[in-house]
Amino acid sequence: MLRALIYLLPLALTIFAFIDCLNTPEDEAKHLPKVAWVFIILLFWVVGPIVWLAAGKVRAVPAGGRTPSEWHRGNRTAWVAPDDNPDFLKSLKEEGKKGEGEQDGSTRDEALLKDWEADLRRREEEIKRRESGAGPEDTAPPTAS
Secondary structure, eight states: OHHHHHHHHHHHHHHHHHHHHHHSOGGGBOSSOHHHHHHHHHHSTTHHHHHIIIIIBOOSOOTTOOOSOHHHHHTOOSOSSGGGOHHHHHHHHHHHHHHHHHOOHHHHHHHHHHHHHHHHHHHHHHHHHHHHTOOOGGGSOOOOO
């Protein structure tokens, strides 16, 4: 069991240091470029990870809650939920005011429902005509000339 620990402990340390190095932003790697640190960690199996953990990275908490990914840092949104976003709330108020001037909500809904029902009846009649064989005149595809 002790023999296995002699190999597993440095392997675990190497894997941890390698993943830590890959997740570290380039500007937080100290003394060498990040690519050089990756090679040092992988080539110098026991010493490389220890040197990385001791001197290769800025260990202070980054300001602004930075993430390892450059994309996340550049594209982080300021709002978490729609009800926290004043622009969204403002758009809801404007939409409500616009709707009040035209018709009330129930009248609009009824008109929309009638349109849907008429469209559904039209489609059902078209399907019945196709099934009975007496389709509309424009059902045949146009011929290429």
